[in-house]
Amino acid sequence: MKFPQALKGSTRYTVEWETLRDVTLRLCKGDGSDFGRPANRRMALETIKGDKFYDNWRGYTVNQLNDWLTNGYQNPAIHDLNDFAPPIREKRQYIVNEEGDEMLIDLVLSGADEFYGDFTPQDVIPGLAVDAEIGMVAGNDSRVLIDYFKWLNRALYALDSIGIDCEVTLRYECSSLFRQSSSKTATVVAVKRENEKTDFLSWSPMISPASFRSLMFIADLINGEARDWDVSPGQGRRSGGQWSVDYLPENSTLRLDCEWSSRKFPEESMTTQLRRCLKEITGKSE
Numbered sequence: 001m002k003f004p005q006a007l008k009g010s011t012r013y014t015v016e017w018e019t020l021r022d023v024t025l026r027l028c029k030g031d032g033s034d035f036g037r038p039a040n041r042r043m044a045l046e047t048i049k050g051d052k053f054y055d056n057w058r059g060y061t062v063n064q065l066n067d068w069l070t071n072g073y074q075n076p077a078i079h080d081l082n083d084f085a086p087p088i089r090e091k092r093q094y095i096v097n098e099e100g101d102e103m104l105i106d107l108v109l110s111g112a113d114e115f116y117g118d119f120t121p122q123d124v125i126p127g128l129a130v131d132a133e134i135g136m137v138a139g140n141d142s143r144v145l146i147d148y149f150k151w152l153n154r155a156l157y158a159l160d161s162i163g164i165d166c167e168v169t170l171r172y173e174c175s176s177l178f179r180q181s182s183s184k185t186a187t188v189v190a191v192k193r194e195n196e197k198t199d200f201l202s203w204s205p206m207i208s209p210a211s212f213r214s215l216m217f218i219a220d221l222i223n224g225e226a227r228d229w230d231v232s233p234g235q236g237r238r239s240g241g242q243w244s245v246d247y248l249p250e251n252s253t254l255r256l257d258c259e260w261s262s263r264k265f266p267e268e269s270m271t272t273q274l275r276r277c278l279k280e281i282t283g284k285s286e
Contacts, residue, residue, distance in 0.1 A: 005227075006223070011185045011186060013223040015188070017203050020189060023218060024215060024218050027044055027045060027048040028048055030045070035225055036225060037225060037228070040224050040230060043233070047214060047218060048214065050063070059143065059213075060210055071201075072202065072204045073153065073205045073207070127164075127194045128165070128167070129168075129252060130156065130253075131253055132169070132258075133170075133171055133241060133258055134149070134212045134216060135171075135212065135238045135241075137261045140261060142209075142213070144265050145213065147264075148265045149209055150209070151270060152211075152256070156207055160200055166192065166194070167194040168191040169190055169191060170188070171188045173186040174186075176234075177223070177232060178227070178232060179229065179231070185223070187222075187223045241259050242259055243257065243258060243262070243266050244273065245276075246277065247277040247280045254281075
């Protein structure tokens with residue numbers, strides 16, 4: 001496959017989810033023909049290699065990845081979402097006042113001063129961009145990544161369920177991703193576009209345990225192909241970062257960050273921060 005070229009001078013490269021999914025499915029079948037540079041092709045096939053060492057390091061098997069890409073990733077943690085991200089729309093109330101769409105004859109006949117019935121206005125929830133950093137050090141236990149991605153999957157499903165039209169991007173920002181350059185770069189996966197009518201399951205594999213140590217690694221290699229560069233064996237270096245959820249009202253973006261090296265995913269703290277942001281999005285105080 002001929003990938004779109006990276007813009008000259010740009011440090012950011014975006015891979016569409018549909019492209020990434022199709023390329024990875026071919027790799028699962030042993031087909032690395034999408035990669036023209038031999039070093040990138042070898043690394044792509046190695047990334048999807050199925051053996052005990054890699055499976056333990058990733059925390060899932062290649063067969064599971066193939067199944068998620070084909071059938072979607074079904075996270076059992078998406079139940080009981082009201083406790084996770086409660087509805088942020090107020091229920092519409094039926095009220096009686098001096099004006100409205102429906103005249104209530106029984107109130108007219110009884111001589112009431114107010115006899116029109118109507119529902120209170122429905123809250124309008126704006127579109128929202130969700131931009132999440134997912135890069136972590138190779139020495140991190142796979143459990144940390146899996147817990148983060150399961151939580152992220154649940155958060156996005158909750159936003160979708162309560163009626164927020166989300167644009168979803170995942171990114172890995174690092175230095176020394178390529179053999180030919182030590183500069184900072186960002187590989188971005190456009191998982192879902194705003195106003196795009198899709199089934200959650202169709203893009204759920206990108207928000208699964210395979211998000212970083214398989215799918216983002218393949219996206220990095222696509223980034224390299226687009227620049228005609230080789231990806232370095234360590235897939236770049238990222239430092240710093242902190243577990244955080246922030247709402248940026250100036251561009252209606254929910255920004256998520258993760259620690260580069262972390263022993264545990266702080267689920268309670270991240271959920272509290274998410275709920276605070278949801279209140280801010282709708283202009284409601286705690």
